[in-house]
Amino acid sequence: MDDPSRSTTTATGSLWLDALPADGYPQLTSDLDVDVAVLGGGITGLTTALLLKQQGARVAVLEARRCGGGVTGSTTAKVTALQSTVYSKIRGKHGEDAAATYAQASAAAVRRVADLVAQHGIDCELNRRPAFTYAATSKELPSVQREAEAARSAGLPVELTTSIDLPYPVAGAVRLDDQLEFHPVRYATGLAAAVHGDGSSVFEHTRVVGVSHGSPSRVRTEGGATVRAAHVVVATHYPLLDRGLFFARLEPTRSYCVAARVAGHVPAGMSISAGSPTRSIRSYGELLIVGGESHSVGASDATPERYARLEQFAREHWSVREVTHRWSAQDPSSYDKLPVIGRYGPPWPRLYVASGFMKWGLTSGTFAAMIINDQIGGRENPWAETFRPNRFEPKSLPKLARLNAKVAADMVGDRLSGAEASSVAEVPPGEARVVGSRRDKTGVFRDDAGGVHAVSLRCTHLGCLLRFNSAERSWDCPCHGSRFDVDGEVLEGPAVKPLPRREV
Numbered sequence: 057m058d059d060p061s062r063s064t065t066t067a068t069g070s071l072w073l074d075a076l077p078a079d080g081y082p083q084l085t086s087d088l089d090v091d092v093a094v095l096g097g098g099i100t101g102l103t104t105a106l107l108l109k110q111q112g113a114r115v116a117v118l119e120a121r122r123c124g125g126g127v128t129g130s131t132t133a134k135v136t137a138l139q140s141t142v143y144s145k146i147r148g149k150h151g152e153d154a155a156a157t158y159a160q161a162s163a164a165a166v167r168r169v170a171d172l173v174a175q176h177g178i179d180c181e182l183n184r185r186p187a188f189t190y191a192a193t194s195k196e197l198p199s200v201q202r203e204a205e206a207a208r209s210a211g212l213p214v215e216l217t218t219s220i221d222l223p224y225p226v227a228g229a230v231r232l233d234d235q236l237e238f239h240p241v242r243y244a245t246g247l248a249a250a251v252h253g254d255g256s257s258v259f260e261h262t263r264v265v266g267v268s269h270g271s272p273s274r275v276r277t278e279g280g281a282t283v284r285a286a287h288v289v290v291a292t293h294y295p296l297l298d299r300g301l302f303f304a305r306l307e308p309t310r311s312y313c314v315a316a317r318v319a320g321h322v323p324a325g326m327s328i329s330a331g332s333p334t335r336s337i338r339s340y341g342e343l344l345i346v347g348g349e350s351h352s353v354g355a356s357d358a359t360p361e362r363y364a365r366l367e368q369f370a371r372e373h374w375s376v377r378e379v380t381h382r383w384s385a386q387d388p389s390s391y392d393k394l395p396v397i398g399r400y401g402p403p404w405p406r407l408y409v410a411s412g413f414m415k416w417g418l419t420s421g422t423f424a425a426m427i428i429n430d431q432i433g434g435r436e437n438p439w440a441e442t443f444r445p446n447r448f449e450p451k452s453l454p455k456l457a458r459l460n461a462k463v464a465a466d467m468v469g470d471r472l473s474g475a476e477a478s479s480v481a482e483v484p485p486g487e488a489r490v491v492g493s494r495r496d497k498t499g500v501f502r503d504d505a506g507g508v509h510a511v512s513l514r515c516t517h518l519g520c521l522l523r524f525n526s527a528e529r530s531w532d533c534p535c536h537g538s539r540f541d542v543d544g545e546v547l548e549g550p551a552v553k554p555l556p557r558r559e560v
């Protein structure tokens with residue numbers, strides 16, 4: 057049985073990452089010439105690389121850490137065109153056509169994932185499952201009814217139902233059949249294996265630190281090797297390069313997941329609540345997975361209580377024997393709530409980006425790969441215009457100004473960056489404190505064995521002040537979502553340089 061005293065402890069790591077293969081791909085150590093350099097080995101980069109290779113291109117995937125070890129390895133792993141209440145939101149903001157495009161692209165992505173699994177014999181426990189967006193109360197029912205109507209007019213064969221495979225009654229639900237669940241790390245591992253070989257390569261532990269656009273473009277890596285490529289695809293999740301105000305347009309939010317062994321029935325369907333608090337549910341074998349508890353990256357309440365609330369929800373509705381995993385991850389949303397996919401813009405015709413997936417990137421990262429594959433191949437893509445990265449409109453200026461004001465405040469340090477202490481001696485084990493002057497802040501973490509880890513708190517991306525995330529024991533940036541471990545190593549970009557360590 058689970059030890060209840062563990063219920064508020066920090067993360068243990070994603071369930072899926074247990075399956076990262078021990079043997080990885082080599083680090084890039086010498087210069088290389090290819091047709092396309094793909095930066096990032098998550099679902100977006102690997103799918104893009106594979107589709108390009110299938111079209112005859114020589115591709116190099118450059119991954120800073122491990123393929124599938126980014127957000128792709130920390131999801132709830134539902135591959136579905138029904139995504140909470142996305143169609144009513146897109147229709148409300150962008151109209152019927154944009155909602156229909158999103159539906160077509162998402163449905164095509166679900167089919168493409170199943171096709172790639174079949175073509176390459178990827179062993180990723182792929183199963184067809186119905187997806188549900190449900191109203192937990194009668195108050196939430198109108199939003200579910202609106203979603204059913206918006207999804208149907210966008211072209212998806214959804215139905216409204218009250219019958220759902222959950223141990224508590226719901227007021228109503230939208231149902232879409234034939235969606236997919238899979239094991240995301242096994243899927244990414246299978247994609248990487250299909251990319252590697254026959255003139256194309258996958259490199260791990262190869263962090264990209266800069267790109268010079270040209271003919272060819274030059275991609276510089278941390279180890280010193282350069283890749284020359286006719287085209288460069290930035291699939292680093294939060295874009296590594298800012299060529300069009302991306303940093304102002306994309307806001308990362310973090311969410312939490314727990315996996316638990318439960319007695320009795322686990323749900324076969326994949327569900328998400330339409331209202332608040334969000335609860336996203338699926339099973340994996342005999343394990344129940346519950347996700348939710350979103351907040352902006354760098355929020356002061358990134359605490360272990362987030363896990364406790366998900367565990368409490370699981371215990372309320374299922375007979376939980378043991379909580380096996382707790383993990384969290386983040387995904388950016390664009391200011392206008394559509395993904396950002398395609399060429400950076402006219403001055404950079406051979407530089408492509410894919411981001412802003414709003415926590416549905418297993419589907420939208422896949423259709424991003426389809427769009428970019430067409431663009432590099434010189435083919436028209438019917439969805440590309442809707443997701444164009446440079447779709448900047450004057451009417452979005454107030455929202456952008458608000459985002460920029462938040463970033464500016466975080467840069468000058470007007471916000472509190474964490475609990476302060478006047479000396480290192482005051483930092484308790486397992487906790488972090490901010491020590492030092494307003495201009496020169498040092499983040500001090502004391503590990504459980506009493507060791508002190510001290511780093512500069514200025515983010516190495518654009519200089520915002522970092523906050524401690526006690527759920528993950530990391531220093532997180534509220535501006536664009538970079539994260540660093542307690543010794544300053546980069547966990548997530550867009551930062552590429554570690555934090556300077558401090559002697560205290």
Ligand SMILES: Cc1cc2nc3c(=O)[nH]c(=O)nc-3n(C[C@H](O)[C@H](O)[C@H](O)COP(=O)(O)OP(=O)(O)OC[C@H]3O[C@@H](n4cnc5c(N)ncnc54)[C@H](O)[C@@H]3O)c2cc1C
Binds near residue numbers: 122126135262415552
């Ligand atoms: C809690 C949670 C649950 C989710 N659940 C779902 C779900 O059920 N269904 C769904 O569709 N989506 C879900 N998502 C969203 C989805 O997981 C992401 O949108 C998707 O995985 C993004 O894939 P990616 O390839 O763009 O990013 P990643 O998987 O993060 O890949 C990017 C890669 O780039 C690498 N990288 C970064 N910087 C550099 C650099 N400088 N040089 C080289 N490499 C670099 C990183 O190491 C990383 O491996 C969820 C997200 C969260 C946070």
Ligand code: FES
Binds near residue numbers: 515517519534549
């Ligand atoms: S300043 Fe941009 S991520 Fe920190």
